[in-house]
Amino acid sequence: MRTFDVAIIGGGLVGCSAALHLRCRDASVVLLERGQCGSQASGVNYGGVRQQGRDLAELPLARRSRRIWAELEALVGTDCEFEATGHLKLARSAAEMAALEEYTERARDFDLKLERIGPDQIRERFPWLGDAIVGGSFCAEDGHANPRLVAPAFARAAIAAGADIREGTEVLEATHDDHDFELRLSDGATVRARQLINAAGAWGSTISAWFGEPVPEDVLAPNMCVTDPIPYFLAPNLGVCGGDIYVRQIRRGNVIFGGGVGVADRDQIKARPLADSTAQAARLAVGLVPRLETAQVIRTWSGIEGVMPDGLPVIGPSGTSPGLIHAFGFSGHGFQLGPGVGAVLCELALDGATSTPIAAFGINRFPITENVAALRGPAARDRSAHERSTQQYKGPILQQTMTKGETTWFSLLADAFPERSCFSPAWPLAAP
């Protein structure tokens, strides 16, 4: 049986980018995707390509990824509608303005070239903003892209470069013997690889649990909306302190906005928006940009995002299994990072190290609560701490709490990490 240099579980943007980068260095790669490449969080997110506002720990990775976004056309044959129109993060109070200024100060070393726009200039520069806005912070390098195109474009480029990408193929079991990983697939086949990348998104913690590393990965479904086309006027990608609404317009006129959450069912692999969240997002969007009042929502959608308790992804080598590398749980802001994470994973797999600082993302930051040996193998899914920890978020319980509005997305996450300010990378989920 052929042994690949690297096997990748998950055909999202992270996995597809890793496959392409590995092929660029001539490693043999097989990628296993249960559905179609880019059909989960990578393909249904808001489409923000944003560095501004991220946790400082993510900025080196975001900077690296941004350089890849600039060369997308050369790398994958299409620009994926990426445009650096700038990202404008807005303040609705003096305190929020001060928080924006504080972030600019803290992020100074990362050369984001953040521009402070005070109350005297904000309406002059952006006359379509609503009355509640007192100022903002502008990052000219940031922008947005069409998420539906990016992961498939990386997948096609990887295939053209010789990667073996198998869509519609689920990994049923992954084990590690003394030398290699062996993956049992849903089509009856088995593949072997010297190294294994876990890029399974919201299901990444399932894979990590197979290898004795259960982590508390939650799921959330961003509630996304798009309007019919209206004359193009809104160039920058808009966000707000607190992250309860985010808005962008594409050149052909449609305005895409999101806010609040829908319903995610990780087991059924189904997500859908909720009417209440759509209504609330529409109100907030019109508050931000009153001109949207005359627009019509033509479609809403959602997807399943993996969310870690601290809002940071898991990226780096396994603590239990040499050769296993994790990259999942991007907590609603993985789209901009995806291309860069692929490059980092390639270095980790082939060089054993990366030039990009990723220490903050190690899986070891979550204490393992159960006997590692007992969790090995897929049978562990039934009894792992991970499984128990996610059960409370599944199915009808979540639907009920969400529809009744008793637990908003905000209070849910605010409970999870109260120490974070509006600059937390998890605010907003799936946002710029």
Place this chain on the structure above:
Amino acid sequence: MPSIVIIGAGPAGVRAAETLVRAGILPTVIDEAPASGGQIYRRLPPSIVRDFKKVYGFEAGRARSVHRAFDDLREQIDYWPDSAVWSAHGRTLGVITKSGPSELAWDRLILATGAMDRVIPFKGWTLPGVYTLGGAQVALKYQACAIGDRPIFLGTGPLLYLVAYQYAAAGVKVAGVLDTASAGAKRGAIFGLFSGGGMFLKGLYYLAWLRAHGIPVISGVRPVGACAGPEGAVHELEWRDARGSHHRTVCDSIAMGFGLKSEAQIADLCGIPFAFDPGQRQWVPEQDSDGRTAINGVYLAGDGAGIKGAAAAELSGERAAHALLHDLGHAGSAGRIKTLNRRLGRFERFRRALDEKAFKFPADLAASADDELMICRCEGVTAGELRHAAHELGAAEINRAKAFTRVGMGRCQGRVCGPAAAEILANSLGVPLAAIGRLRGQMPIKPLPMAAFLDEAAS
């Protein structure tokens, strides 16, 4: 008392409501239109007075009966006219009414959501002056005006002849009735068509009447393209006859339609499984023999669950209500369901003769669209872009093609372009139509004004 909701006040919804009220159950009826009747028996606004017989022709009796039945119920039901269901989640509907957004919880739900024209794009189909057959009927029945002084009726199906007749009878100079189905196909279907009885005879009457009034009625037509006149509106239709000869017919409007397709988005959002109907070449929500679905408490009635026509819709509306009553423990419904099913069975043979023989959907016409032809007018997607997505980008089914090209992502959510886009993909990939899948229903079902959710509207 459980909350029982009927969506749609066409023939199916009206008969369902009537049946429930008779059994002592008072349903809520939600309808997009300002008055009951549905598309087929749409009522004139109160400001316009026209002779009933002139508006509805042979259908006047049925129209009057459906209207009266509903008017008699008005005091006993909770009626929401001018109200569009835009979301369905769990057992709650999101509804936009004239006074703002509202939510409605249901314990049992009858979906009588009807049908719309099936469109095949051809060169010039987006020109001003080109309408669907249903649109042409709305103009005549609801606005008491014609789509033009010299319309061409193009397409296939019983509605083609009915609308042409209605226009001509209203005094409009019809430039031609161009049917894509061949004369031979209709002759071949004759025995099946006889099973339609009166319906078949009415069709023959329309045809004879149109011919007797000197209106060209031609079968086996292939549209080549519509051209614009000096003012930019449609001015001429070029077409080929069955022998391949080219013709040009001057007109100032075109009404087209190639049969009907079920409006099943709410069924989709409710989670009802769909099955492919090869005869109608469309996906329809699945039901048991009495109109029950896999979702407990949801029933289907009328053309929203497969096209069978208005007369059958009245029967399946009553049947769905009886299935509901039976499930609530009402005695006597089971027997009535048997009778209704027997009567509905007679429509089956007629329908198959219509769909599969006499007025066969010209799938080849849809599939052979030129690369430059715009298929999705909301998003400006051409046939060539769809073929590119299929072959170069690996889109093997329609939702993947949607993700790559935006086909079906616009205002109509694929209700107009979906059938043709699916035919193009299937033909281009050399796979059966069923393998292309169906566009997923997404909220909102119809475009939703942002203003509806502002505080003023909500209060």
